[in-house]
Amino acid sequence: MVERVTTYTATELLACVAARMLEDKKSVLVGTGLPMIAALLAQRTHAPGLLIIFEAGGIGPRVPVLPISVGDSRTFYRAAAASSMHDVMSACQAGYVDYGFLGAAMIDVYGNLNTTVIGEWEHPTARLPGSGGANDIGSLCHRTIIVMRQDKRRFVERVNFITTPGYLDGPGARERAGLPEGTGPYRVITQLGVYDFDEQTKRLRLLDMHPGVTPEEIQANSAFAVPVPEWVEITTPPTEDERRLLREIDPAGMVIGK
Amino acid sequence: MSIQILQQGSGELIGWHDPDENRQWVREHKSRDLRDKRMSVKEAVEEFVHDGNFVAFGGFGHIRIPMAVVYEIIRQQKRGLIMAGKTAVHDIDLLIGAGCVNKVEVAYAFGHELRGLSPAGRRAVETGQCKVVAEISNAGYQWRFLAGMMGIPFIPSRNMLGTDTLKHSACKVVEDPWSGKPVCLIPAAYPDVAMFHVPRCDMYGNARIDGIIVEDFELARAARRVIVTTEEIVDTEVIRAEPGRTVIPFYVVDAVCEVPYGAHPTLMPYLYFFDEEHIGEWLDLSQTPAGTQAYFEKYVFGVCDFEEYLDLVGGIRKLNYLKRVEQFKEPMRAPWLKDR
Numbered sequence: 207m208v209e210r211v212t213t214y215t216a217t218e219l220l221a222c223v224a225a226r227m228l229e230d231k232k233s234v235l236v237g238t239g240l241p242m243i244a245a246l247l248a249q250r251t252h253a254p255g256l257l258i259i260f261e262a263g264g265i266g267p268r269v270p271v272l273p274i275s276v277g278d279s280r281t282f283y284r285a286a287a288a289s290s291m292h293d294v295m296s297a298c299q300a301g302y303v304d305y306g307f308l309g310a311a312m313i314d315v316y317g318n319l320n321t322t323v324i325g326e327w328e329h330p331t332a333r334l335p336g337s338g339g340a341n342d343i344g345s346l347c348h349r350t351i352i353v354m355r356q357d358k359r360r361f362v363e364r365v366n367f368i369t370t371p372g373y374l375d376g377p378g379a380r381e382r383a384g385l386p387e388g389t390g391p392y393r394v395i396t397q398l399g400v401y402d403f404d405e406q407t408k409r410l411r412l413l414d415m416h417p418g419v420t421p422e423e424i425q426a427n428s429a430f431a432v433p434v435p436e437w438v439e440i441t442t443p444p445t446e447d448e449r450r451l452l453r454e455i456d457p458a459g460m461v462i463g464k
Numbered sequence: 465m466s467i468q469i470l471q472q473g474s475g476e477l478i479g480w481h482d483p484d485e486n487r488q489w490v491r492e493h494k495s496r497d498l499r500d501k502r503m504s505v506k507e508a509v510e511e512f513v514h515d516g517n518f519v520a521f522g523g524f525g526h527i528r529i530p531m532a533v534v535y536e537i538i539r540q541q542k543r544g545l546i547m548a549g550k551t552a553v554h555d556i557d558l559l560i561g562a563g564c565v566n567k568v569e570v571a572y573a574f575g576h577e578l579r580g581l582s583p584a585g586r587r588a589v590e591t592g593q594c595k596v597v598a599e600i601s602n603a604g605y606q607w608r609f610l611a612g613m614m615g616i617p618f619i620p621s622r623n624m625l626g627t628d629t630l631k632h633s634a635c636k637v638v639e640d641p642w643s644g645k646p647v648c649l650i651p652a653a654y655p656d657v658a659m660f661h662v663p664r665c666d667m668y669g670n671a672r673i674d675g676i677i678v679e680d681f682e683l684a685r686a687a688r689r690v691i692v693t694t695e696e697i698v699d700t701e702v703i704r705a706e707p708g709r710t711v712i713p714f715y716v717v718d719a720v721c722e723v724p725y726g727a728h729p730t731l732m733p734y735l736y737f738f739d740e741e742h743i744g745e746w747l748d749l750s751q752t753p754a755g756t757q758a759y760f761e762k763y764v765f766g767v768c769d770f771e772e773y774l775d776l777v778g779g780i781r782k783l784n785y786l787k788r789v790e791q792f793k794e795p796m797r798a799p800w801l802k803d804r
């Protein structure tokens with residue numbers, strides 16, 4: 207029997223699983239860090255026709271190396287257009303953007319995200335950067351994908367502050383609030399697995415697990431009960447080719463590490 | 465029949481004016497005269513930035529920031545400024561750290577994107593020294609300026625609905641009289657002064673931007689006073705040869721200052737990359753109040769002008785290196801990468 211040697215990191219796995227989720231010839235608005243890496247990897251593998259858009263105005267660039275910011279010059283390198291935030295956000299609102307791709311500090315059972323504050327808003331224990339473009343992306347893109355680290359403090363029943371809307375407090379809540387119809391969180395990818403949302407209840411549930419992860423581990427790293435379906439797919443580990451491409455995309459190791 | 469307010473955010477309404485009041489202000493104070501507006505950064509800040517002003521910077525927090533103006537505001541010890549956290553990064557971090565800004569309306573602040581969180585900004589908020597007066601999103605802030613430049617009191621949108629971001633914003637929700645669906649009303653914003661750094665501008669203020677313009681088009685037209693710093697002042701005939709490239713027209717501009725490398729240590733598209741070494745030194749020093757003070761003593765109060773500052777940060781050797789990185793001729797180095 208050949209023993210399988212784990213030769214990839216959790217970050218590489220997250221990036222690859224996230225990348226595979228993006229479809230060719232669709233549009234995606236990406237946030238800083240892992241979402242950028244995943245979109246760039248998708249474009250260099252199965253989705254060469256993926257239209258990558260950045261909130262500050264970069265539209266369809268040939269991104270040479272991982273940008274530090276969603277507004278730096280790498281986000282509009284040899285782009286179809288170097289435009290403006292008004293242009294990009296209007297495109298989201300008008301329905302041109304299929305996927306929004308975000309990182310998050312904290313998520314709840316309905317996929318609501320908090321990147322604003324830990325503790326009370328008036329007297330924060332920790333002040334985080336706020337919405338940035340996340341609320342706009344989570345409000346206006348057709349589907350939102352979230353990539354984040356999971357533990358009991360980050361996977362909570364209710365976030366103390368909804369920065370970016372998930373399904374708010376359940377089925378129909380987005381539409382009642384006035385958000386565009388049929389939008390909302392689509393997948394959540396963590397270092398343990400991939401989650402989707404129950405069509406009836408709009409609550410988060412397990413979809414796939416990463417190799418070697420157990421349902422007990424999933425539960426131990428969530429403050430709420432995560433429904434585990436009878437049959438759970440196991441994600442495919444990063445291939446050597448994907449790992450090489452990740453290093454090409456992030457030669458400085460900003461997100462992927464050294 | 466009046467439109468019913470379905471929801472009202474509790475955030476403080478910053479920088480809003482009745483549209484007629486603002487029209488009148490523009491009529492009386494904004495010159496349509498095509499005149500030479502060149503002056504020093506020192507003069508521009510003395511004349512147009514006042515204690516208590518609502519201020520906003522063009523660019524994107526650490527992209528194309530008019531840093532000579534940021535340093536001059538610190539040097540002149542302006543106080544009580546209210547800042548638009550319209551993706552504010554290195555700009556707001558320094559101004560909070562120096563005690564110039566003590567109120568922020570936040571779309572994005574207190575963070576440095578991939579570099580992590582900003583120690584100075586976070587400390588000021590967590591100790592109550594700097595107050596967050598309202599939340600909003602990036603598109604929300606941008607659309608505040610769009611409504612401002614259009615001279616309308618608000619603009620309807622479909623973001624922020626249902627969230628605490630809206631609950632803590634200065635926005636309102638009403639029923640759209642056409643679709644019957646709830647819509648968010650984003651109030652106009654007219655900053656007292658907005659500051660920009662551009663690659664090229666003539667002496668009248670006709671300015672070009674290379675690459676993405678972020679929200680500079682709207683912000684420059686919404687702000688009451690506009691300071692433009694530029695890598696280079698070009699002959700007006702250069703501008704007039706390709707007028708389609710003018711992003712900011714002269715009649716909204718009040719001051720034009722020529723400052724080569726004026727965005728350092730932030731990124732200037734096509735010209736120079738982030739000075740990660742310098743930003744890293746700031747992030748390191750600003751871990752403590754004493755370090756924050758030491759930074760300002762060395763790089764702001766310890767130099768007489770921006771040229772002396774550029775010598776201090778590494779001079780022509782450093783600037784050439786940043787140019788090579790921006791143009792992909794050399795890989796970037798960053799002290800914060802060592803921990804990854």
